[in-house]
Amino acid sequence: MSMPFGYVSPEQVMKDRADYARKGIARGRAVLVMTYADGILFVAENPSSALHKVSEIYDRIGFAAVGKYNEFENLRQAGVRMADLRGYSYDRTDVTGRMLANTYAQILGTIFTTESKPYEVEMTVAEVGETAAGDQLYRLTYDGSVADEQGFVVMGGNADAIATRLTETHREGLELGEGLRAAVAAMTTAPDGGEQRTLTADALEVAVLDRTRPRRKFRRFTDAQTESLLA
């Protein structure tokens, strides 16, 4: 039996979509999420101080993303609405990172298989625990895959090289300054033997989920604060 004209196998369709999404994501600059002594540190290469790649979702939950801004911003806002709705109708302690990660995974999975184009995004939902053992990092990819990561997550352009470098320097219980310096050192790694780059505070977006803070753990650092931590 001959194939109808224009037939494309499902395997090919999925592969094309995945390639399309991966290309879009790899074009962006890197975002790094890692654990440190007091919680979770977010570092993004982002010269804009208005359009964020890292943000607060709820008391203990933060969000980081790379890829197409309008797509992940859409998902971020939906996440804030989900979290606030759940916290308002139940209790603040009933909002969890796992719930958000699960919902995001299903949304992304549905979009990947049913929409004409997949979302070109990769995201991390991070939740800070009472102790370091309770810290959670969920990495979500364009097809709805979700992974529970240990230690750190690197997303976006040049992610593999940055992750390799960070494997050598990241350990549990890093102080904030140490962690940030390790993150920036890994992000400025020259891709494929090219020239080492420099990243200054104004090209970085830095935030933490700090378990020592009351109620809302998320805190964004100003350029000046970032600079003094890097020194």
Next chain:
Amino acid sequence: MDLLADGGKLPAAFFAAGSSSFADFLAGHRPDLLPGRRLDLQPGMTVEAPHGTTIVAVTHTQGVIVAGDRRATMGNVIAQRDIEKVFQADEYSCVGIAGTAGIAIELVRLFQVELEHYEKIEGTTLSLDGKANRLSMLIRNNLGMAMQGLAVVPLFAGYDHDATDLAKAGRIFSYDVTGGRYEEHSFHSVGSGSVFARGALKKLYRDDFDEADAALATIHALYDAADDDSATGGPDLTRRIYPVVASVTADGFRRLPDSEVETLTQRVVDERMTSPGGPNAPLRPAGNGGDNR
């Protein structure tokens, strides 16, 4: 709460662009969760529910103090003697409530989420006037309940970073049941004992008050309210239940610790042992135009 009822898709309300109001989101997506909506009262029907009583607010050169007594009443019965009626709204504002306690507390909870939601969606905080207007809207939505006796009358106060004169950055807003919003100057009070509290503040207030002066003035005002209004609770020394006193300054919101309020209250009570009516205002100020006692 199954969010993903529709085959792995969130309802469209979650993706609505351009809206940063949580109350609007609830009204569209889950109107049943709005304060008071779950009560289906028939015309002419009344409900007996605990009422909160007196809230006072006093501005000072560093910001504003809001304080409330601890009593809730239901008819002639004291429904609760340690209720809290002053809440943090966000980092730089707070709200005190008089009226039907159940609805008021839920309304405050919605207001708190409303401010935080805006902050997270927009990445910036609302102006103090913007916050005051949002509260207006929430109260207006409760008008139906208010017509049936379940009114909520809040007092909103905060620190305005945009003020041209930072010594006047502490601002107070009062509301009527229809959501009408009125800015008050220097001091204000709401609730059943407010007439007496305002009378006291009129004699005590001075515009060079610092934080400690303003806190002491609120304790005096609440004492006077409790003195003449049976629904306002005075300081309960035997049970060590004292007013809730909250301060908002450039450093943010702070609830005065019980030990601090205990000291202030003890001082007021000691003074009243010799002078039950409280501090005397001079009848003829000696040529001091700035002294408005």
